[in-house]
Amino acid sequence: MHADLVIVGAGPAGIFTALELLHRGSRQKIVMVEKGQPVEKRSCPKYRTGHCMSCKPYCHITTGFSGAGAFSDGKLSLSCEVGGDLPTLLGADAVQDVIDYTDRIYLEFGADAHVEGAGQTDEVKEIRKRAIMAGLRLVDCPIRHIGTERARQLYADIESHLRQSGVELLFGCECSNLILDGSRCLGVIVTHGGVTEEIRAAHTVIATGRRGADWLERLCGEHNIAHLPGTVDIGVRVEVRNEIMEQVNRVLYESKLIGYPPPFKNKVRTFCQNPGGFVSQENYDNDLAVVNGHSFKEKKSDNTNLAILCSHNFSVPFNQPIEYAQKVGELTNMLGAGHILVQRFGDILDGKRTWEKELAQSNVRPTLPDAVAGDITAAMPYRAMTNIIHFIQAMDQVVPGFASYETLLYSPELKFYSNRVRMDERLNTSVQGLHCLGDSSGWTRGLMMASAMGVMMGRILSEEEQSG
DSSP states (O other): EEEEEEEOOSHHHHHHHHHHHHHHTTTOOEEEEESSOOOGOOOOOOOSSHHHHHHHHSOTTTTTTTTGGGGSSOOEESSTTBBBBBBHHHHHHHHHHHHHHHHHHHHHOOSSSOOBTTHHHHHHHHHHHHHHHTTTTEEOEEEEOOOHHHHHHHHHHHHHHHTTTEEEESSSSSEEEEEEEEEEEEEEEEEEETTTEEEEEEEEOOOOTGHHHHHHHHHHHHHOOOEEEEEEEEEEEEEEEEEHHHHHHHHHSEEEEEEOOOOOOEEEEEEEEETTTTEEEEGGGGGGGEEEEESSSOOOOOOEEEEEEEEEEEOOOOOOOHHHHHHHHHHHHHHHTTTEEEEEEEEEEEEEOOOOOHHSSSSOOOSSSOEEOOGGGGTTTTHHHHHHHHHHHHHHHHTTTTTOOOOEEEEEEEOOEEEEEEEOOOOOOBBEEEEEEEGGGGGGHHHHHHHHHHHHHHHHHEEEEEEE
């Protein structure tokens, strides 16, 4: 098969590359290959069975058109301060302009016009004051909340638009390798319907998301694609009653707080806050179960959940941060017999495990029913656990009651985007014709920044098409 552009991975970065090319009137033949299924065929059996079925060959929550976005809470962070390090590569003003442009595209496809966290200045100032006193930084970031149920329909509409516009979408199609001629990429090798074939193209975009981060890292090592081991995030998903988070939920919707707690001074941050949300499980390759959180527009729980993530940066002689995080996750899964572990914060401070009967007596009832009560500290590295405990205690000064005895901590929460592919301002890698986008590239974290990076890629390819 021959194409002008082949995109590996139908997540936000790949999707918006194609959308921007179409918007600019491109006549290129675009082929998008995706290991998973189209939106309409993605279905998690847990909604019927009540527990994770460890679906094979992949988890429908993380794999398929729009990646994890279709089943996420669909929060779009509208500030370039949030979502990765792309501004350091392309400039903050340029990235913010593209975020604003990308946001309008989401609105065209049905995103909610309401923006959370905008206005209410006096209350924001009060929250910021408490954060400063606690040694934390509050990041201003308006949020457009699509909602888990609406995100699915929005991405289904985008999928239909791409197909009707002539983009060739190959589902159940797994990329195994690149086709290289010296330092130039000529396309990819894929397996589709049990048949291995080549897709040759002038430009190849790899946008495989967090799930594909370790695969891309191996690819970079195999083909000497310039890259550096970057950051890997290890943490927990915290769940409290809505009453505890009432002011922050109402004023900010999502409180993005950053701290560097003693004694290690590692960066620790909040991420993906879900008011009235539900804790969820995702399954990665090798049966690795990780925790996440969702927030629906209509369906609400009595709890709010959010991630607390500790950033780890490794240097000589160690250069396998993704594998490190996976080992932490595997050890935690072992303690939970393949399930997510949950523990009360007070039990952690008391040096004891949590028992199911204690959860049943608590004010905070888990929204992940198949989570197993236990001891997450038996698997979490000391450095990360210490950072998380001190950060939660600092959070208690911003949100009184956050560090209560009954606050729930779920583990493991892991973010795999550590491989930082070296690229220039035109998003070129060290291999001619190869571009790496989104969370798997190490440059973005989250829906909006990955989408914006795709828009930038589409513009660059459109300019080359017009000039050629």
